[in-house]
Amino acid sequence: MTTSIYDFKVTSLNGTEASLDQYRGKVLLIVNTASRCGFTPQYQGLEELYRRYRDRGLAVLGFPCNQFGAQEPGNAEDIRSFCTVNYGVSFPMFSKIEVNGEQADPLFRYLKAQAKGILGSTAIKWNFTKFLVNRQGDVVGRYGSATKPEQLAAAIEGLLPPV
Template sequence: MTLYDIQVKSPRGEQIQLSNYEGKVMLIVNTASKCGFAPQFKGLQRLHETYAKQGLAVLGFPSNQFANQEPLEGDSIAEHCQINHGVTFPLYAKIDVKGSNIHPLYQHLTKSAPGFLGLKSIKWNFTKFLVDRNGKVVKRFSPTVTPEKIESQIQKLLQQK
């Protein structure tokens, strides 16, 4: 199975094919609106605004698996992030990013790009995965790595056709 074979859900429950992003560079992030790392939404939004026309897709996947920091549901997550952080990039339906009910997307991402010491499990909100235009997971970034620190790597991938 490739990344493009995976389906995700919109906040309203519609099935979305990740193949819609084929040919784009993707930055995939597990988010939480009440997390201490939530100020990173502004940096993610800036990347979206700066590079979307060049082929970058920033994709947010809310998860409530870390200290219940995503208590909101459905459209209210996107509304909160729009009002408080100016987010216009897609935020999908809340998913599990670890554990027995891990979403197939995060099964694929964590298998393709293990974390520190080869551990696959997501440790906290705002773990980021950078995916090239061919759907290959290039790198995993810890929550402490800000969007600004990833920008040069995004630029390099965008230059590759």
């Protein structure tokens, strides 16, 4: 039984399995992403947050998802290339997953159960839904697609150790 965010295993874009336990003690911003979405420019803001706060303990984790309008049709190499060339993404990106339905990735099932959306819904409505996790592994926030990454700076800063 999963009792913590750190119990999950994920697969990186290069196909290697990793445990989220490696992020224990860090603030996490976990996002379902897509390369052909109106919100795709948020990659830039996510990268800026990552660069600004990574030395203080922030990890941004990107999970490509093709469930919304088929806006992430590419394979792992297509995704890696797109993110690097167009947005200079250096934060960890993981293999393409589903976030809703019977095939939903267990991590996202957990995140959705911990932080429900509007009117108590667990469903993710679109790409670039963001989950904020504190240093103890608690899901402390859920933000919809329309919330720009830079709008999360104060919340992230409040969870990081003081400078």
